[in-house]
Amino acid sequence: MLHIEHIGIAVKSLETAVPLFEKLLNTPCYKTETVSGEQVHTAFFKTGINKIELLESTSEDGVIQKFIEKKGEGIHHIAFAVENIQEEMKRLQDAGFRLLNEIPKQGADHKLVCFLHPKDSSGVLIELCQDRND
Ligand code: ZN
Numbered sequence: 001m002l003h004i005e006h007i008g009i010a011v012k013s014l015e016t017a018v019p020l021f022e023k024l025l026n027t028p029c030y031k032t033e034t035v036s037g038e039q040v041h042t043a044f045f046k047t048g049i050n051k052i053e054l055l056e057s058t059s060e061d062g063v064i065q066k067f068i069e070k071k072g073e074g075i076h077h078i079a080f081a082v083e084n085i086q087e088e089m090k091r092l093q094d095a096g097f098r099l100l101n102e103i104p105k106q107g108a109d110h111k112l113v114c115f116l117h118p119k120d121s122s123g124v125l126i127e128l129c130q131d132r133n134d
Helices: 014-025 062-072 085-094
Strands: 006-008 029-034 040-047 050-057 073-083 103-105 113-116 127-130
Touching: 006 014, 006 062, 006 127, 014 040, 014 050, 062 073, 085 113, 085 127
Parallel strands: 006 050, 073 127
Antiparallel strands: 006 073, 029 040, 040 050, 103 113, 113 127
């Protein structure tokens, strides 16, 4: 693992949360993107080498919607940058961590991503992300 790439925060409404985080971080949101496979609208902020990713559900049965219903708004996941996602997935699987997707999938912000089962990591949903080369 290289460093924390971003922290994902589940929000009910980007319309409300984006100006709030712009004020909090004193930096403009530099990108919004919809990841239809994940049923989320995302908004990104740069904080040094790290980022904050706000996540709003695009549907009533999406994972973010379910998360908010269960736990309310808040930190949803921590993402670590990795150089080679396939190698890191294999290393973690061999070490007994369960992967939520067996094949890296397309994430927001030009990344290949893989999520780990939060029960294996003290209740924290971990995302691995590697820059896409295309
Ligand atoms: Zn993320």
